[in-house]
Amino acid sequence: MAEIARPRRARRLGNIAVQVALVAVVGGLFYAAAVNAARNLAAAHIASGFGFWDNTAGFDISQTLIAYSSSTSTFGRAFWVGLLNTLLVAGIAIVLATVLGFTIGIARLSRNWLVSHLAGGYVELIRNVPLLLQLLFWYNAVLKTLPELHGSMTLPGGGFFNNRGLFLPRPQFSENFRYVLIAFLFGAIATLGLSVWARRRRDQTGERFHIRWVVLGLIVVLPALVFLSAGTPLSFRFPNLGRFNVQGGVEILPEFAALLFALSIYTAAFIAEVVRAGLLAVPQGQTEAAQALGLRPGTTLRRIVVPQAMRVIVPPLTSQYLNLIKNSSLAVAIGYPDLFQVFTGSVLFITGQAIEIVAVTMAVYLTISLCTSLLMNWYGHAVGVVER
Amino acid sequence: MSHVMKRVATALAFALIVAFGTQAASAQATLKAVQDRGQLVCGANGTLAGFGLPDPQGNWVGFDVDFCRAIAAAIFNDPTKVKFVPLTAANRITSLQTGEIDVLSRNTTWTMSRDTSLGIDFADVNFYDGQGFMVRKSLKVNSALELNDASVCVQQGTTTELNLADYFRSNNMTLKTVTFATADEAVKAYDTSRCDSYTTDSSGLYGERLRLTDPSANIVLPEIISKEPLSPAVRQGDDAWEDIVRWTHYAMVNAEELGVTQKNVDDMMKSANPDIRRLLGVEGKFGSGMGLTDDWAVRIIKAVGNYGESFERNVGQGSPLKIARGLNALWTKGGLQYGIPVR
Numbered sequence: 001m002a003e004i005a006r007p008r009r010a011r012r013l014g015n016i017a018v019q020v021a022l023v024a025v026v027g028g029l030f031y032a033a034a035v036n037a038a039r040n041l042a043a044a045h046i047a048s049g050f051g052f053w054d055n056t057a058g059f060d061i062s063q064t065l066i067a068y069s070s071s072t073s074t075f076g077r078a079f080w081v082g083l084l085n086t087l088l089v090a091g092i093a094i095v096l097a098t099v100l101g102f103t104i105g106i107a108r109l110s111r112n113w114l115v116s117h118l119a120g121g122y123v124e125l126i127r128n129v130p131l132l133l134q135l136l137f138w139y140n141a142v143l144k145t146l147p148e149l150h151g152s153m154t155l156p157g158g159g160f161f162n163n164r165g166l167f168l169p170r171p172q173f174s175e176n177f178r179y180v181l182i183a184f185l186f187g188a189i190a191t192l193g194l195s196v197w198a199r200r201r202r203d204q205t206g207e208r209f210h211i212r213w214v215v216l217g218l219i220v221v222l223p224a225l226v227f228l229s230a231g232t233p234l235s236f237r238f239p240n241l242g243r244f245n246v247q248g249g250v251e252i253l254p255e256f257a258a259l260l261f262a263l264s265i266y267t268a269a270f271i272a273e274v275v276r277a278g279l280l281a282v283p284q285g286q287t288e289a290a291q292a293l294g295l296r297p298g299t300t301l302r303r304i305v306v307p308q309a310m311r312v313i314v315p316p317l318t319s320q321y322l323n324l325i326k327n328s329s330l331a332v333a334i335g336y337p338d339l340f341q342v343f344t345g346s347v348l349f350i351t352g353q354a355i356e357i358v359a360v361t362m363a364v365y366l367t368i369s370l371c372t373s374l375l376m377n378w379y380g381h382a383v384g385v386v387e388r
Numbered sequence: 389m390s391h392v393m394k395r396v397a398t399a400l401a402f403a404l405i406v407a408f409g410t411q412a413a414s415a416q417a418t419l420k421a422v423q424d425r426g427q428l429v430c431g432a433n434g435t436l437a438g439f440g441l442p443d444p445q446g447n448w449v450g451f452d453v454d455f456c457r458a459i460a461a462a463i464f465n466d467p468t469k470v471k472f473v474p475l476t477a478a479n480r481i482t483s484l485q486t487g488e489i490d491v492l493s494r495n496t497t498w499t500m501s502r503d504t505s506l507g508i509d510f511a512d513v514n515f516y517d518g519q520g521f522m523v524r525k526s527l528k529v530n531s532a533l534e535l536n537d538a539s540v541c542v543q544q545g546t547t548t549e550l551n552l553a554d555y556f557r558s559n560n561m562t563l564k565t566v567t568f569a570t571a572d573e574a575v576k577a578y579d580t581s582r583c584d585s586y587t588t589d590s591s592g593l594y595g596e597r598l599r600l601t602d603p604s605a606n607i608v609l610p611e612i613i614s615k616e617p618l619s620p621a622v623r624q625g626d627d628a629w630e631d632i633v634r635w636t637h638y639a640m641v642n643a644e645e646l647g648v649t650q651k652n653v654d655d656m657m658k659s660a661n662p663d664i665r666r667l668l669g670v671e672g673k674f675g676s677g678m679g680l681t682d683d684w685a686v687r688i689i690k691a692v693g694n695y696g697e698s699f700e701r702n703v704g705q706g707s708p709l710k711i712a713r714g715l716n717a718l719w720t721k722g723g724l725q726y727g728i729p730v731r
Contacts, residue, residue, distance in 0.1 A: 045624045046507035058550045060565035070553035143580050163582060164539060244538040244584045245564060335568040345569060349478050349545025352506040354402050
């Protein structure tokens with residue numbers, strides 16, 4: 001034993017030494033680059049460092065999720081505004097693309113000729129046209145075909161729709177609304193507890209507890225009753241047509257809509273293929289066995305096929321999510337104020353500090369992507385079938 | 389979307405050059421580099437009528453283009469020895485910093501922060517401009533002060549973007565800014581009535597108006613809301629090169645002051661006026677002081693004419709833009725253009 005152990009340990013130590021040396025070399029290279037950059041910038045009389053972060057930005061941003069004003073907010077604030085806009089459009093697009101992608105992926109396997117060929121046509125059309133082209137198509141199609149301000153479509157319920165965007169009534173919550181929230185929260189927690197209890201009972205006794213109606217009562221009826229008894233603590237501020245623009249109300253910019261459509265529709269085509277591959281990877285015998293046990297087709301898909309398919313689906317699905325997040329930076333082509341447009345755009349051109357700003361932007365996209373991967377890996381483990 | 393790629397590419401190239409490059413582009417060498425290369429590389433607009441735009445045959449024309457041709461003429465006695473690089477507002481400064489271009493002649497506003505923190509220097513103001521607004525006539529707006537709550541399309545990375553916010557704020561008005569990476573996109577969005585108004589330097593407004601579907605349905609409002617001294621720029625640290633760029637401008641202004649034109653320059657060499665004789669190199673050794681020949685100014689005037697000629701041909705009465713001389717008239721005629729004496 002000892003004779004084998006020694007060379008192995010020696011080899012391991014050697015490996016560690018090589019790796020440490022490699023890390024040192026790479027680290028040294030980065031350090032040298034940083035020092036060299038600082039020296040070159042100083043020699044060329046170009047400002048460097050992050051002193052600009054707290055300076056007043058001075059420019060406006062068309063969509064801000066947090067308070068922002070051109071006169072008082074800083075470049076740092078503009079960074080956060082851009083980052084949140086990126087997360088907003090990417091987050092919603094991921095949800096839409098997933099729903100659409102799963103639907104189309106499943107539809108493509110349908111026995112109905114029309115359904116499966118429509119789904120196939122969608123995939124082939126969408127995934128073979130460059131995303132940027134689709135984005136410009138959506139933006140220009142959306143912009144050019146929608147009515148102008150004074151020919152706005154009026155929506156039932158008091159909204160407007162024109163080439164400046166979609167304007168909806170803005171909900172105004174009064175103080176009593178928190179009771180509704182509390183009731184909803186209570187309902188949600190109770191539902192969670194109930195479902196755990198119901199599953200455990202089913203596992204032990206085999207009896208099923210039909211949770212559906214109770215959940216409806218807890219999550220919908222209970223908050224609704226509280227809402228009514230608290231004196232309907234919710235009102236709406238309706239948008240109205242001004243001389244130049246629609247004022248008041250919630251505003252959905254055409255730039256946002258175009259980017260959202262383009263990203264979700266494009267990515268959905270790829271997700272559909274991932275889903276199809278995943279479903280096909282589950283052996284036919286599984287479906288047949290489920291049918292033999294008397295499970296209905298819907299239940300078979302939900303309980304037997306999809307859980308096994310998820311093992312295959314999740315890793316490539318993660319890649320698609322990452323692509324979507326990075327592709328959201330195409331916003332710059334249509335003027336949607338995402339991180340890339342605001343920070344690597346306006347802020348960079350005003351301050352001129354390319355190195356710092358490009359580095360920060362890269363680090364941010366890297367962080368978002370790594371977090372997404374982490375989340376998806378965790379999800380993959382959670383939903384994956386446990387091998388017995 | 390080449391400009392998006394180009395923006396990323398220039399930013400990355402800049403980062404790489406700065407991080408790994410040695411201090412190559414060191415100062416005093418620009419004139420020699422240009423002479424060795426056999427042509428001047430000039431950063432120009434590329435989409436702005438009157439200032440920098442290739443004509444249908446691909447020849448670059450415009451006021452800013454003329455300025456680069458003048459420099460090339462002074463160096464090579466050949467105004468065609470220029471390579472024009474079309475730049476957006478976004479990548480113009482980086483292109484100059486990285487040494488991709490020798491001189492930036494692209495309606496660029498001289499500001500303190502650009503002068504002091506970007507590693508570039510401005511030669512001198514060759515066009516006094518100010519920011520204005522364009523609106524559709526159908527809006528029946530007569531003053532920028534009526535634009536409260538309007539949507540305004542603007543190009544990113546410009547002083548315009550900043551002035552716009554300032555102007556609305558100081559007049560207690562609100563606005564909705566829609567920001568685009570290029571003037572092209574901003575103008576297109578304005579043309580499809582995504583915005584009520586388009587704003588840029590007023591000289592630019594006249595140029596961009598020509599590109600709209602129906603130019604006559606749009607007007608430029610009378611208000612000028614900012615000072616926009618447009619100036620050619622060079623990298624900081626090569627004073628000899630900066631001198632050549634600066635004196636190219638003064639040569640053109642002095643020529644106008646002294647009545648020297650593209651046509652009469654040969655006759656003027658025989659003039660007895662000592663100012664003219666010094667400018668045209670008949671007397672003194674002023675050109676050799678800059679590393680050029682003494683007939684440098686003659687070459688410039690033969691190539692593009694004097695300041696007034698270049699102005700009128702490109703943006704003034706001889707052009708579709710019809711911009712009045714205004715602040716750009718000679719100081720003797722109530723303007724601000726003032727030739728520094730050749731002495």
